[in-house]
Amino acid sequence: MKARIHITLKNGVLDPQGKAIHHSLEGLGFDGVNDVRQGKFIEIELTDGDKVAAEAKVAEMCEQLLANTVIEDFSVEIDG
Amino acid sequence: MKARIHITLKNGVLDPQGKAIHHSLEGLGFDGVNDVRQGKFIEIELTDGDKVAAEAKVAEMCEQLLANTVIEDFSVEIDG
Amino acid sequence: MTAAVIVFPGSNCDRDVAVSLEAALGHAPIMAWHGDSTLPDVDLIVVPGGFSYGDYLRSGAMAANSPIMREVIARANGGTPVLGICNGFQVLTECGLLPGVLMRNASLKFVCRDVDLRVERADTVFTSQYTKDQVIRIPVAHHDGNYFTDPETHKALEDNGQVAFRYCAADGSITDDANPNGSLANIAGILNTAGNVLGMMPHPERLADPLLGGLDGAPMFSALAEAIAA
Amino acid sequence: MSATAQRPEDLMGLSDEEFDTILEIMGREPNFTELSIFSVMWSEHCSYKSSKFWLKTLPTDGPQVIQGPGENAGVIDIGDGLAAIFKIESHNHPSFIEPYQGAATGVGGIMRDVFTMGARPIANLNALRFGSPDHPKTRHLINGVVAGIGGYGNCIGVPTVGGEVNFDPGYNGNILVNAMTVGIANTDKIFYSAAAGLGLPVVYVGSKTGRDGIHGATMASAEFDDDSADKRPTVQVGDPFTEKLLLEACLELMATDAIVAIQDMGAAGLTSSSVEMASKGNVGITLNLDDVPQRETEMQPFELMLSESQERMLMVLKPGREDEARAIFEKWELDLSVIGTTNDSERLVLTSAGEVVADIPVPPLVAAAPEYERPWTATPPREVLGHDAVPAPFDLGVALLTMIESPDLCSRRWIWEQYDHMVMGDTVGRPGVDAALVRVHGTQKALAISTDCTPRYVEANPFEGGKQAVAEAWRNVTSVGATPLAVTNNLNFGNPERPEIMGQLVGAVQGMGEACLALDSPVVSGNVSLYNETNGAAILPTPVIGCVGLLEDVTQRMGAAFEADGDAIFVVGETTGWLGCSIYQRDMAGGSAGAPPPVDLNTERQNGDFVRASIAAHQINACHDVSDGGLAVALAEMAIAGNVGADIDYKPAIPVHAWAFGEDQARYVVTTADPASFEALAAAANVAVTRIGRVGGAALTLPGAEPISVESLREAHTRWLPEYMASR
Numbered sequence A, B: 001m002k003a004r005i006h007i008t009l010k011n012g013v014l015d016p017q018g019k020a021i022h023h024s025l026e027g028l029g030f031d032g033v034n035d036v037r038q039g040k041f042i043e044i045e046l047t048d049g050d051k052v053a054a055e056a057k058v059a060e061m062c063e064q065l066l067a068n069t070v071i072e073d074f075s076v077e078i079d080g
Numbered sequence C: 001m002t003a004a005v006i007v008f009p010g011s012n013c014d015r016d017v018a019v020s021l022e023a024a025l026g027h028a029p030i031m032a033w034h035g036d037s038t039l040p041d042v043d044l045i046v047v048p049g050g051f052s053y054g055d056y057l058r059s060g061a062m063a064a065n066s067p068i069m070r071e072v073i074a075r076a077n078g079g080t081p082v083l084g085i086c087n088g089f090q091v092l093t094e095c096g097l098l099p100g101v102l103m104r105n106a107s108l109k110f111v112c113r114d115v116d117l118r119v120e121r122a123d124t125v126f127t128s129q130y131t132k133d134q135v136i137r138i139p140v141a142h143h144d145g146n147y148f149t150d151p152e153t154h155k156a157l158e159d160n161g162q163v164a165f166r167y168c169a170a171d172g173s174i175t176d177d178a179n180p181n182g183s184l185a186n187i188a189g190i191l192n193t194a195g196n197v198l199g200m201m202p203h204p205e206r207l208a209d210p211l212l213g214g215l216d217g218a219p220m221f222s223a224l225a226e227a228i229a230a
Numbered sequence D: 001m002s003a004t005a006q007r008p009e010d011l012m013g014l015s016d017e018e019f020d021t022i023l024e025i026m027g028r029e030p031n032f033t034e035l036s037i038f039s040v041m042w043s044e045h046c047s048y049k050s051s052k053f054w055l056k057t058l059p060t061d062g063p064q065v066i067q068g069p070g071e072n073a074g075v076i077d078i079g080d081g082l083a084a085i086f087k088i089e090s091h092n093h094p095s096f097i098e099p100y101q102g103a104a105t106g107v108g109g110i111m112r113d114v115f116t117m118g119a120r121p122i123a124n125l126n127a128l129r130f131g132s133p134d135h136p137k138t139r140h141l142i143n144g145v146v147a148g149i150g151g152y153g154n155c156i157g158v159p160t161v162g163g164e165v166n167f168d169p170g171y172n173g174n175i176l177v178n179a180m181t182v183g184i185a186n187t188d189k190i191f192y193s194a195a196a197g198l199g200l201p202v203v204y205v206g207s208k209t210g211r212d213g214i215h216g217a218t219m220a221s222a223e224f225d226d227d228s229a230d231k232r233p234t235v236q237v238g239d240p241f242t243e244k245l246l247l248e249a250c251l252e253l254m255a256t257d258a259i260v261a262i263q264d265m266g267a268a269g270l271t272s273s274s275v276e277m278a279s280k281g282n283v284g285i286t287l288n289l290d291d292v293p294q295r296e297t298e299m300q301p302f303e304l305m306l307s308e309s310q311e312r313m314l315m316v317l318k319p320g321r322e323d324e325a326r327a328i329f330e331k332w333e334l335d336l337s338v339i340g341t342t343n344d345s346e347r348l349v350l351t352s353a354g355e356v357v358a359d360i361p362v363p364p365l366v367a368a369a370p371e372y373e374r375p376w377t378a379t380p381p382r383e384v385l386g387h388d389a390v391p392a393p394f395d396l397g398v399a400l401l402t403m404i405e406s407p408d409l410c411s412r413r414w415i416w417e418q419y420d421h422m423v424m425g426d427t428v429g430r431p432g433v434d435a436a437l438v439r440v441h442g443t444q445k446a447l448a449i450s451t452d453c454t455p456r457y458v459e460a461n462p463f464e465g466g467k468q469a470v471a472e473a474w475r476n477v478t479s480v481g482a483t484p485l486a487v488t489n490n491l492n493f494g495n496p497e498r499p500e501i502m503g504q505l506v507g508a509v510q511g512m513g514e515a516c517l518a519l520d521s522p523v524v525s526g527n528v529s530l531y532n533e534t535n536g537a538a539i540l541p542t543p544v545i546g547c548v549g550l551l552e553d554v555t556q557r558m559g560a561a562f563e564a565d566g567d568a569i570f571v572v573g574e575t576t577g578w579l580g581c582s583i584y585q586r587d588m589a590g591g592s593a594g595a596p597p598p599v600d601l602n603t604e605r606q607n608g609d610f611v612r613a614s615i616a617a618h619q620i621n622a623c624h625d626v627s628d629g630g631l632a633v634a635l636a637e638m639a640i641a642g643n644v645g646a647d648i649d650y651k652p653a654i655p656v657h658a659w660a661f662g663e664d665q666a667r668y669v670v671t672t673a674d675p676a677s678f679e680a681l682a683a684a685a686n687v688a689v690t691r692i693g694r695v696g697g698a699a700l701t702l703p704g705a706e707p708i709s710v711e712s713l714r715e716a717h718t719r720w721l722p723e724y725m726a727s728r
């Protein structure tokens, strides 16, 4: 069973990385880019079991460790 | 129009961050975790236009800058 | 007999290496701006340490795409010696002049300290004033120095003798304890196949003045000065 | 208009009296934007309303002082046309909420204060106070704070060369993160914030403005609550890469003569920067807020004025120099926008969409800022303890090993290895003990820098504790052979509206002032952080001192490591065995009690001057000041640093634990190859010195104790912090 976690900066929080990537893409000649935001994507391979329980457990992992909830939001999907 | 890009380490590539997260999760008492991999999630806000062309353009951005294709795979989705 | 130091936004060891080069060469190097697409005729190119583009996205990735790097690649392919230190090493791998990548340190922490290095190749323009298997002490200061490559590339590196330096214990033995960042086979620096491009995580320019704690980095600069004077 | 006018429901932290003063100044009811501006300008943070009265008592002058408190940072003359520019600043509260970004932006903020005056930053230091190691949050906070300080300083490429760390349950709910930056400028190229001149362009440079950091006690308002929580992040995210570009661009523009005045946007952002520039220059400023570069959409005037987005500067240029400035900032890939002009109105006028949205007279906004002489009660004096009040340890050697392994005395290597302490190629040696030494690039000069404070002394006796903080910093700078020149200070206290807390502040400031005067080290800059409390429990009073000294010839520096076998070891200064408030008492004998060691400033001065002269005369081979943990700990540190032992054969006339662990002030341990002439020099200088043993061997032997191998000392010293941080 696999959990797919997206961790993104909250709205309004400065994203220095996204800003620098945006700038660099422009430098490379890519146009039509209005904004870039960088987040994390974490995949966790879990021992098979109950999907609902797994989702709650992974959310708990995000709260405790994976996300910095002062500045980041997270979302969890459980595959398979 | 928004591009959602996932950049993940290729199979077999060592992932120090994933390994450290795995270790920390175990230390926090989370069991049933078999593997953790950390990747990047980049969202790009594009000027509206042709979806197919946009997808090709973003793939090109990944090839040139966003991913290091020696060690990373990427996938692109275009929303809305 | 001139050297160029490439300056990217966020480079911060450019002045440090210029000081060492000036001491060895007797005159200051040219400081070349990342946005320029041409480079004057030089006998040595140094890609310095620092945090080009903040090390955002991946260390060295954005710098590797800057206009000047096209010129650096061309010169390297033409045989000009190119030395990449720390962030410079990361830039050289990102732009394809050197194989492999520098990943986040295994500790996930920035590490700044003196490490022992074993000289694996003393027959290059960079290392001719060291002796093979000599142990030298030089500082590292990086967050992403964990060298990695696939097994075939690694085998090729070893078979071709492209490993220039390895992290070692004080007696020269290659141990896990001596590895500050988790690098594959304790690799601290590698050469290209032609031997004119060297990338290394440790900072020789930080130990080229006795006041700063030692002189083990100085032979690299005097070797280069001698080579390009010849 | 009178005090009976309709009061807004929310005074944004202003008192009724303060609001009445605003009505008088404005002659009408202020609108929301105007009230916001008064509120932040008159906040404790910006107006120093509780501390100003006392800060004015500090000595701030001296022949070496080019600029004392009042500008972005203090400036001292270090000779040959060079100036050292430095300041310390707190980022306590943000670091508790989000340790990485809080600490990182603290470092970024203090660096801007220094380079805004024309200096290139050459060294960063940090004074940290954490709660008990047993507290569930402590490890996470250390991890984040250290990573944040490193993350910012390493990236911008300024070495982090020193600092201090203490642990105490008093900081469980309120850690302290104080960051200090030292920079170097030419004395004829120092930049100030007075916007003198009319019709000059007011220019914004750096990052775009977002809604970061619009928050806090001053600004809890109904209007804010209407916004969704995620629209107003209270935590600022630092962007050290942009700051590096801003630094280089500013220094490049400063090399021309285009700048009239420059001011970083720190606390209260565009508000305090524009008001200060206008006020100091006795001019008015009109800003068109539509021209402020914005990161987010639909930002309101008060948001633009109060945002604390990082990495921004405000400048006033000479007329017609905008294009030259723009070219430089564009080269460094930064925004530059002309957002206003100076005029003779002495008013701050803000326009947006063609309308005036605020119009405030500047002189009263600044001059009428409240200043309180808050009631205070002195901390009751404590009894002086005799030697027998503090029991001897079961075993002196075991006690020493236990102490040097303890959180407050163990090695900080785990921390400073995460900081690039060598970048810029001028850091002399590695972090270790005593002051950090940084060469002034391209010269033989070096600056010696140290931050110090012993909060348990300040708690016991604020006056003596305030003196001691200055004395210890001064002593550390002296130990490396440098001449202390001036200090900066960070006053971290609880709620000043409580008389006993105010009494701590008053006592500490008076003590500091006296010490600065006696030690010829005036205060040239500083910062005050009050209301450091959680649930009514205040932190230990923590007036941190950062001292800067000059060594004319860096090759004459002194180290703390034991060197040559056979060198005689001396203690400079008198040892009475003062155990009250010592680390030994607190950690080994059941808690802090009694009076702290007094600081005799004449002796301090005399002993320090003697040590410095002995170093200059090449009389000594190693020197280390004696502070926390007393003589035994100082000796252990010197043995570890040199990897050589010592035989201490002195027979103290007082109980040996008091001799070994007492914390009498004004002391140094020194070694010399020529004890006779050293003693003669001391006698001539009328300084008490005691020969206590000799350097040599692989063990440290204290009177009446088994030898302790240097190896086991090192192991004990380096064990705790990495193990603690790796555990959970």
Ligand SMILES: Nc1ncnc2c1ncn2[C@@H]1O[C@H](COP(=O)(O)OP(=O)(O)O)[C@@H](O)[C@H]1O
Binding pocket: D125, D126, D127, D128, D160, D161, D162, D163, D164, D165, D412, D415, D416, D431, D432, D433, D434, D435, D436, D452, D476, D627, D628
């Ligand atoms: N937060 C910190 N950051 C960097 N260096 C630190 C920090 N805390 C302590 N150090 C360094 O560790 C060493 C020992 O600190 P300390 O015990 O305060 O020294 P001393 O007793 O000489 O004043 C000094 O070099 C100091 O600068």
Ligand SMILES: [Mg+2]
Binding pocket: D434, D451, D452, D472, D476, D627
């Ligand atoms: Mg000290």
